[in-house]
Amino acid sequence: MKIERAMWLHEQHELLLEELCELSGLSEAELRELVDYGVLAPIDSHAQHWTFSADRLIVARSARRLRKDFDLDPHGVALAVALLERVHDLEAELRDLRAKLPGGGAE
């Protein structure tokens, strides 16, 4: 059986704006709007051709799903994505604190 190679989605890989559009299913206008609303940031916003960290694809895909599934306008998408990112950060912090507790915090 052929073995498929998986590709990393983390900050050391970069995606072009066009690639991010194709893979997330968002149009270029929608992506630029998400950048305007601060949901996504290109690596260098002054660059002529925007590139993004590959992990931003996860955020862009989530934004597209939220917009479509909840019928959200760009403001709503920006708010939902910002809150979700905060939840993820807090969950990561909680995992980190649990890992540092003797016994993993279990009694």
Added chain:
Amino acid sequence: MKYKDYYGVMGVDRKASAEEIKNAYRKLARKYHPDVSKERDAEEKFKELGEAYETLRDPEKRAAYDQLGSHRPGQEFRPPPGWEQQFGGGSFSFDDIDLGDLFAGLAGGMHRARRGGGKVPVPGEDYEVTAHITLEEAYRGTEVDLELTVPEYDERGFPRRVRHAFKARIPKGATDGQRLRLPGKGGKGLNGGRGGDLYLNIALHPHRLFRVSGHDLFLDLPLAPWEAVLGTSVQVSTLGGSVRLKVPPGTHAGRQLRLAGRGLPKPHAGAGDLFAIVQIVVPTVTSERERALFKELAEASTFNPRGHFEQEAAK
């Protein structure tokens, strides 16, 4: 063909208005949307909900669905004769067809045909699966067996469920929550559209010894009181084999002793660290001789672990 109770999934009456259906969808979507929900089976429940809503929100699809009558969910049934004609298709076998695929594919074809539609390339659907791997597998890199059942449409737009089984290589460097992308391994594109992608979400099984935070690992290191006072050298397990760790004299509980680079490897270069967290443990059963020695120590020692309590009380 197996019956699916879309009204039941949405928890609405068969006579529900479009507004009631929309409200029911919004309420359930907030509960089960995979980006938002922490419910078990959220992904599966949301898929069922989406399928039900896509059919019931569209008056034409809803009318076609209503003509199928009401059956028990999962019950084998046959649509009334000629039912498929309204989709603009010829007659075909309903065996093994998924009702949701039928509405998604045929109704799409119906709308495209009405618009006089040409053959617009449609990209295949993306899928997400969680790969549960052990910490040892993440450390070394591993292969996982994946299986995906996706709808594929023939040139007339008739759906068939096709099973794809393949192996995927997860390179070393993965950790909990990491995402990987398998290009082209999702659903098949239509009219020359590109294949969808498969997204892998890495989930690590809990480990007997190590706890994970990013690429760092944490391990409890129990020490006897005298080991903590006098210092010692102990054998510690790491994912790459045992190493000796020097415990300096006067090590207190909670101190983190770092073993640099002994955590999980990072995707490109380097590795996280392993932290041994000191715990002072005491024997629960002691011999007479041990108790005598502890008593002697208690009498000889001037150490006061609660000196700061007394200073506080004296203020």
